[in-house]
Amino acid sequence: MSAVDIETGNVTNAPFEVDIPPDPETGKGFLKPLPETTLLERIAGGAAGASVITALAAMILEGGSVIVVGGVLSAVVGPYAYYQQTQLTDIKALQETQQKIQIEVDRLAAENNRLARNIDEMSDTVQGLQDVENALEIITKTQGQNVAVFAEQVKENREILQRMQHNLKANVLQNLLSLVFGSDTNQDNIVNDNEADELVRRIGNMSGVEVHEAKLREAIVGKEVSAVMDVIRNLLASDNLAEEDRIFVIHQ
Known part of the structure; x- marks a missing residue:
């Protein structure tokens, strides 16, 4: 049987000892014959x-x-x-x-x-x-x-993060369109190296967004501004793309 420390509530493996009276003496006889x-x-x-x-x-x-x-x-x-x-x-x-x-x-x-x-x-x-x-x-x-309660909070936080991610993608999409068309400074509908530099700089300043500069340049430099639709598709499908195919990485 284990002993319990009442003050701390700790249970120890020390045996619980009880003061048992000694057995009566035997072999001597209760009364002399x-x-x-x-x-x-x-x-x-x-x-x-x-x-x-x-x-x-x-x-x-x-x-x-x-x-x-x-x-x-x-x-x-x-x-x-x-x-x-x-x-x-x-x-x-x-x-x-x-x-x-x-x-x-x-x-x-x-x-x-x-x-x-x-x-x-x-x-x-x-x-x-x-x-x-x-x-x-x-x-x-x-x-x-x-x-x-913790499980409920985790579920709520997950939903909030998902909404934040969706909102962040929407903001990136909106800013991407405005940045792309705003970066076409010579109005020739062709994105050149200088315009691509400005676009990369602006997107790099956006919080929560990481851009793979080389992939972005490959997708837009020397192409019409309408080619940005391919970039937008890449952004919207970023969760389902392999890491090496992503142009943008949205951080939660």
């Missing part, structure tokens, strides 16, 4: 048995009322003392069990607190990821809108 009888219980049991046997022997051998009462009491007190010892052993075992359980409860509570903190941290991270996702979605939508 209790023996069926403890040393004290065996001692108390032996004493109880001895007191009962002694009391019975005294009552049988002596037979007096006092002996009988004492024997009965001895026979009762011995087993009762043994019973009390077993109860004390059980209480001690219960106390140890309660302590172990309390330790385990405290450990589980600590683990629960750590898990709660981890959940809070992961919630913050998830919220940060959601914010990044929302930001990326907004950026994507904005970029899509920008691309559409």
